[in-house]
Amino acid sequence: MHVFKFGGASVKDANSVKNVSNIIGLFPNQKTIIVISAMGKVTNLLEEIIHAYWNQETSLKTLFADFKKFHDQITNELGLKSKDFELKKQTIYQTFSDRLNQKPSKNYNYEYDQLVPFGEIMSTTIVASYLQTLRKDVQWLDAREVVRTTNLYREARVKWDLTSQAYIEKVHPFFKTDSVIVTQGFIGQTDEGMTTTLGREGSDFTAAIFAFIGNAKSVTIWKDVPGMLNADPRYFNGTVLLKKISFKEAVELAYYGASVIHPKTIQPLQNKDIPLYIKSFLKPTDAGTVIQASTEYDQEVPSYIFKENQILVSLTPKDFSFVAEDHLTEIFATLAKQHIRVNLMQNSAISFSFLMDEKHDINTLVENFNETYKVRYNSGLQLLTIRHFNDETINRLTVNKTTILTQKSREMARIILK
Structure with missing residues (x-):
């Protein structure tokens, strides 16, 4: 079947x-x-x-x-x-x-x-x-x-x-x-x-x-696309078809905002090793993309994900205390009540910053935090996520933009841009 x-x-x-x-x-x-x-x-x-x-x-x-x-x-x-x-x-x-x-x-x-x-x-x-x-x-x-x-x-x-x-x-x-x-x-x-x-x-x-x-x-x-692309063609010219990627790679791309696959879709398929094909109904005989268990091909092509209309919120305790576990518990409980998903976060000794979609009511959020925290925020931002990045790629995609914050790991670069 x-x-x-x-x-x-x-x-x-x-x-x-x-x-x-x-x-x-x-x-x-x-x-x-x-x-x-x-x-x-x-x-x-x-x-x-x-x-x-x-x-x-x-x-x-x-x-x-x-x-x-x-x-x-x-x-x-x-x-x-x-x-x-x-x-x-x-x-x-x-x-x-x-x-x-x-x-x-x-x-x-x-x-x-x-x-x-x-x-x-x-x-x-x-x-x-x-x-x-x-x-x-x-x-x-x-x-x-x-x-x-x-x-x-x-x-x-x-x-x-x-x-x-x-x-x-x-x-x-x-x-x-x-x-x-x-x-x-x-x-x-x-x-x-x-x-x-x-x-x-x-x-x-x-x-x-x-x-x-x-x-x-x-x-x-x-x-209505030829398969899973390495970037949204609305933002990038010369996008590349990802012919074969792993379940792990697909989950990562979906989690960070790639819109081709619903994030919950991958897990049950991975659990039974059922391959997932993304194909074009306009050209149904073309090969498209296959998502399967092997990670062999994951790093062949970098992938880029843009999230527009972002707000960076920074919270600083009014009593100048360290941001510790009890603060984080309180912060995330408040975010959960407003059904706010955190797209990126970073903390220092006395501040905690997080990025969220602009669709959420910032005034209500400020009101919820204002008693305990000094609240600052910047709106109109972009979040750029690059899988399998290099410095040349970062420089090319951030030209003529102001970098607000950068996070890097072995496979991922995430950059907030203005």
Whole structure:
């Protein structure tokens, strides 16, 4: 069995859905689980719907109509006009509408997880139905019946034992008669039957979950790039394809901000030595990138990661005491309450500095620390991370920029720039 994952860009319109069918056709006589995200930018639209629903805004009706119009256009262009499909589609619309007509609870994250998965439910219904018009060995699967999770809404944790048992009960019977299973990324379900999500971009993780539990031979994530590049082409000319890297290297790159792979995806694949391919849905016969166990090729090409819109915060105890373990415990507890991830940190005897994304409320942060610490901060910064660096590379990438702070290890250079 193999697992394919197609993101929103790969199913953004009718022609893209047809392309997915063509790609699947390149792998005949292969049992495959197809994990699919919401179509195009539908998740963004759904987040607008959720915002309007939560605030009971008058725009909700129009936004819901946009959701239906977008999917209706795709289904019409695909020629999906059977009574069976129309019933499935209208049932989804009605279930969604009924949910929007209920008053929201007091838990925003819960409401988010009950509403946003309609994107994945709709996309997989469309793709599975289209494939079923072309071949008879396709089944649609509700991922919530397999992926069992905690009730930490928007960041649910997988219950692996229950998920494994559900996989045996739900997936094994399908593969006795069919070759292709189409299911949703991103979503799961609690023991009480409530829908959960695995974190934004969690569809990659869903693919890894199915691969791990089903002992897949490989996972392929189909993207609009030729594979995993050594840098973001938006910032760098002459980017290089990483043809083969290790699980360790991929985890490091993901952790420090490379956006091609979801960080949680690698661990289950590494645990069972399941290779992960990153390939282009635009050129599906190209080799792409393979992520596997060997570290032999990791240092062949340096990798560069830019994080924009950073704030460097420096804390100094007002009583001029050393920054010791008790201070650090207090600092990280405060950051955790604001859900702030530290992108880089450094301390001296009487100060502690950390870098964070500008999206967080700096005024609230200052207020939380102001009683005990003198707080200073610089905004509008960049964080440059270089794997397998040399001095020439650093000089080239920092030219005409002011260096605020530099950290180096054997394999990594991290530089805050203005």
